Amino acid sequence: MANVDSIAVAPAEPDPTSGTGQASRPATARVGLSRVRALVAVAPVVLTDGAVIAFALFTVLYHLAFLGDLRPSVTFRIWLLACVVLAVVAVLRARRRRAAGTPTDSTPTGQEDPVSAPPxxxxxxxxxxxxxxxxxxxxxxxxxxxxxxxxxxxxxxxxxxxxxxxxxxxxxxxxxxxxxxxxxxxxxxxxxxxxxxxxxxxxxxxxxxxxxxxxxxxxxxxxxxxxxxxxxxxxxxxxxxxxxxxxxxxxxxxxxxxxxxxxxxxxxxxxxxxxxxxxxxxxxxxxxxxxxxxxxxxxxxxxxxxxxxxxxxxxxxxxxxxxxxxxxxxxxxxxxxxxxxxxxxxxxxxxxxxxxxxxxxxxxxxxxxxxxxxxxxxxxxxxxxxxxxxxxxxxxxxxxxxxxxxxxxxxxxxxxxxxxxxxxxxxxxxxxxxxxxxxxxxxxxxxxxxxxxxxxxxxxxxxxxxxxxxxxxxxxxxxxxxxxxxxxxxxxxxxxxxxxxxxxxxxxxxxxxxxxxxxxxxxxxxxxxxxxxxxxxxxxxxxxxxxxxxxxxxxxxxxxxxxxxVRTSPTWKLLPHRQSIAFWIKGLDRPQGLLLAPQTVMRTVPIITSEVRVVLPREFYLVEYDLNSQFAKDRMLLAEFADGTTSPAPAELAPALDRLDVGTICVYNGNRYARDTVPELGYQEFATRSSPGAMTCFRRAD
Structure with a gap:
């Protein structure tokens, strides 16, 4: 496969009208066109191999950063500098080899496989x-x-x-x-x-x-x-x-x-x-x-x-x-x-x-x-x-x-x-x-x-x-x-x-x-x-x-x-109304504590911000913390309540809310049981939004 080091430009033909400057321009144009064609031919190789080396370098730097406890932004800046240095070295090597006429293509050219009759x-x-x-x-x-x-x-x-x-x-x-x-x-x-x-x-x-x-x-x-x-x-x-x-x-x-x-x-x-x-x-x-x-x-x-x-x-x-x-x-x-x-x-x-x-x-x-x-x-x-x-x-x-x-x-x-x-x-x-x-x-x-x-x-x-x-x-x-x-x-x-x-x-x-x-x-x-x-x-x-x-x-x-x-413009890979709800919740004047909301919303919030922590980011991850633990049972109980799939009594909900330190509860307006029950649990309504995603939010009363 051709690579960037193998780009060679044939010398221009002798100028038959030396001193006139009339024939040099076509030769220069041919040389320039030849270079463009050569660059296009090797572009897939240069781009893919370069990307592999660059990301491998970042991965190594990221792993080494654990030894020095470097922040990701510092590692990234070091990586950028290293990439620039490597790119300059690669260009200089390519120029030296081109000047020396050294072929570096490791893939010999060939023709279509010949076909011969098998035994x-x-x-x-x-x-x-x-x-x-x-x-x-x-x-x-x-x-x-x-x-x-x-x-x-x-x-x-x-x-x-x-x-x-x-x-x-x-x-x-x-x-x-x-x-x-x-x-x-x-x-x-x-x-x-x-x-x-x-x-x-x-x-x-x-x-x-x-x-x-x-x-x-x-x-x-x-x-x-x-x-x-x-x-x-x-x-x-x-x-x-x-x-x-x-x-x-x-x-x-x-x-x-x-x-x-x-x-x-x-x-x-x-x-x-x-x-x-x-x-x-x-x-x-x-x-x-x-x-x-x-x-x-x-x-x-x-x-x-x-x-x-x-x-x-x-x-x-x-x-x-x-x-x-x-x-x-x-x-x-x-x-x-x-x-x-x-x-x-x-x-x-x-x-x-x-x-x-x-x-x-x-x-x-x-x-x-x-x-x-x-x-x-x-x-x-x-x-x-x-x-x-x-x-x-x-x-x-x-x-x-x-x-x-x-x-x-x-x-x-x-x-x-x-x-x-x-x-x-x-x-x-x-x-x-x-x-x-x-x-x-x-x-x-x-x-x-x-x-x-x-x-x-x-x-x-x-x-x-x-x-x-x-x-x-x-x-x-x-x-x-x-x-x-x-x-x-x-x-x-x-x-x-x-x-x-x-x-x-x-x-x-x-x-x-x-x-x-x-x-x-x-x-x-x-x-x-x-x-x-x-x-x-x-x-x-x-x-x-x-x-x-x-x-x-x-x-x-x-x-x-x-x-x-399929959208008509570039978009985040989220449903628009869930994205809108998550940003709306982020902007609310919420008290300290976790957010309880329908599970689809709680899965969206961490993609929007890390500032709002939710009760249940994803149900599947609870298996890592023992599904039979109180930790998991409390979260599943509250998530199903916020979804409207179950109707637990306030006596079941209150201890779970206290153990998890839930500060904000947001439910869809269609979940009438939750809207009626949350005030009984010591929360007061403080924000509402209309469709799409009509929702009411409650905050823990002081």
Missing amino acids: AADRRLLIGVLGAAAVAAVSAGAAGTRINLSWWIPAVAGLLAAVGGLLLVRQAWLRGPVSTPAAPAPTTAQSAYALVISVLVGISSFFMSRNTPDDVYYVGKSVWIAERDLIPLNDFLFSENVLPAMGSQPPIPSIEVFDGAFANVVGIHASSALWYVLLPIMAVFAALALWRLTHRWAPRRPLLAFTVAIAYLYLVAGGDAALGTFHVLRLHEGKGVFVSAVIPLMWLYLTEWFDTRSRRSLVLIVALSITAIGLTNTAAIILPMLVGAAGFAMMLVGRWKAAIVAAVAALAYPIGSLVVSRLALGVMTATGADDTFFDAAHTYRRTLLFGVVGVISGLALWCGALLARRRTPALLAAGATLALSVMFVPGVLEVLSALSGVSVVLWRVPWLLALPTLIGLLCTVRVPAPTAALRRAASGGIAVLLVASFALFATPVWSSKSWVE
Whole structure:
């Protein structure tokens, strides 16, 4: 893959009219145009690799800041200075190498994969693999419909297809040339197309709003940090950094700290910083990451494959676990960037490392692993699976040393940081996580979906190794397919759950696939045709059929069924009336103590301000503090009362209000029981608002 150091400008032709100045201007114009084209061609590489290194640097600085007890704003300013220094060094190195004429491109150019007839034994194995893949894909897609099929059918068929595919790819590798056929460097036109699509993806992030329950923690933490310029090592939702922090959320990720520190330094609200500045940048980054892997793995027509992959992410959403819901709608959560950008880039960097064994690739693997753990703790679970799948595949062809080095580079920092945090803060207790578990069949249906889209996902999964560019891309795709196929065998995820104790994230194991790229590769299959034009037309027809299937049989990201509201102007990812209520409550002259309000409002308030503490930020988090404790029972009792779902007697409410020190109670006007009961509890009305969100607030009487 081309990089910024490889930009070289041909010397201008000798001026045939020396002294006149007439011919120098066209030559200068040609040189300038050549530079612009070269910059556009390498822009996706420079932007993505630069972003990886920059965020990895911030994550390291954030972790080191614990030793010096630095405020986030100070860490952010140090990071800015370090980024400027690194950028200057990179530019100077690029100029020196360009002046010396030293090529630095680690990716040799190449042509479309040549097609040769496989031996008879391989043809028979290929037919078997395709048959098993078809059975697995169709039966897996049907498993979520009215057709009642045992999950053992797709599990066994998929495992057979994965093993057969890996054997085919391995045999092709061992028979092939020692040199690795690589993808040609992207042309200026290809990079320009990817940049335009990525910018459009970033723009679209402004107008789609999907508020998720997790936002109260992730966005709320950014708001807390921005307003106080502190990192909360203890609980910040139920208390003022006093109660023990949730055991399942060690303070390793740095993305919330980055957002909060950025907002504090710039002087804007943390939610605005996240949704108006960082979110579109992350959307562009994710789209470019997808483009780079697709370009590297596609044996032909990468632009078409990239277009289909983007269409898949926009047209296939709906379910809470569908990949489309993470790409644009939930990129403001670290795990969204992880699955949408880190996963494809990790496969890309591993491909480059196994192809070239260059120091640059190894450095990028290390930086990306740091970026991954800076985004989400899930990286410590998914990355070992991904790297293990890649390493196992490379060991099968004798690349033991390269596989071991890659594994150490990709896993040392994430696993090390997790171990250090546990030694410093205590053993992780993911009590809440253990309450939710999805077996293999449900995991497939939640992430790869069912019906027509499930069948297409299955074909991409079990045929991906046969569609990818030869040698390294095909081998890595085969390793990923085998790893996931093993996990889809009934009982495997149950064993992993018992061993790891983090059941809640095991449904995310399909994330290791880089599925959107494999979906795009479906349209690159070489259709037998007498002419190149007919082959291109056939690929275009497959692409149209894929996109049409997504449009007809899936739920797009902009649908209300995806819990999305499309706005006509850039917006926070909150329902407008809840946002308005939260700001209104913040502006009230409230007494000291907690705020009791309907649960939807209490989930919104921490995203607005850390100055108003609420009785119950989110019910799910109570499992961290023992659901049978008085602490949890009081909060659930009062929250249900404020919601109007129960009507407890004043004798039950009064002790709970006193124990929690509730100073303000706000209820919707439609909750008549609460409006009549609150004055009996020693509270007096002091504020009302009209629709939308008509509400009455009461304050504790002195």
